[in-house]
Amino acid sequence: MTLKTLLLAVSFALAGAGLASASDTKGGDIVTPAFQHQLPNIPGKTLTAVVVSYKPGGTSPSHTHARSAFVWAYVLSGSIRSQVDDGPAKVYRAGESWYEDPGAHHKVSENASKTKPASLLAVFVADSDEKTLTTYDRDK
Numbered sequence: 001m002t003l004k005t006l007l008l009a010v011s012f013a014l015a016g017a018g019l020a021s022a023s024d025t026k027g028g029d030i031v032t033p034a035f036q037h038q039l040p041n042i043p044g045k046t047l048t049a050v051v052v053s054y055k056p057g058g059t060s061p062s063h064t065h066a067r068s069a070f071v072w073a074y075v076l077s078g079s080i081r082s083q084v085d086d087g088p089a090k091v092y093r094a095g096e097s098w099y100e101d102p103g104a105h106h107k108v109s110e111n112a113s114k115t116k117p118a119s120l121l122a123v124f125v126a127d128s129d130e131k132t133l134t135t136y137d138r139d140k
Contacts, residue, residue, distance in 0.1 A: 028054060028057060028059050028110075028111070029053065029054050029055070029058050029059065029109075030052070030053045031050050031051075031052050032051045033048070033049075033050050034051050034121070035047070035048070035049040036048045036049070038128055039125070042125075045125055045126065045127065045128060046125075046126060046127075046128040046130075048123070048133060049121060049124070050121075050124075051076070051119060051120070051121055051122075052109075052120050052122060053117065053118075053119045054080070054111035054119065055111065055117060056111060056113055056115050056116055056117060058110065058117075058118075060106075061136040061138055062105070062106060062109075062136070063105075063106050063109075063134050063136045063137060064103065064104065064106065065102070065103070065106070065126075065133055065134055065135075066102070066124075066132065067102055067103045068126045068127035069100075069102055069125070069130065069133055070101065070102055070124070070125045070126070071122055071123065071124050072097060072099045072122070072123045073092075073097060073120050073121070074096075074120060074123075075092045075093060075095065075096050075097065075118070076119045077117070077118055077119045078094060078111060078112070078113055078116050078117055078119065079093045079094070079111070079112040080109065080110070080111065080112060080118055080120055081111075081112045082098060082109050083107045083108035083109075084098070084100050084104050084105070084107070085104050085105050085107070089108050
């Protein structure tokens, strides 16, 4: 079993188990919580995983994550265009990943295709008392 297949299976099994509901950010993406657990060997930290599904041409509004959140993103299907802080925008394809340091500004996050859907798994390690992991620029 490949890492991609394992991540897909775990993500969708957990999401399908009713752990949380999906939410549409009104930008052409749907965020589905998949997993959350306090880390027993790192007191005060929680690992949270979400699946972000993009419609063809779908986007996520620009946003920042909690100041304590380290984020790892893994493309499950399709291709995702991403730009973090002042770095270059880059297209990541299924099987590729990137990370975001705590407090990074995610300026671009979108499906690179206008005709095919895409999805990614975002894994957060953040302070357990963080109530909001993502703040959209339009909500500031």
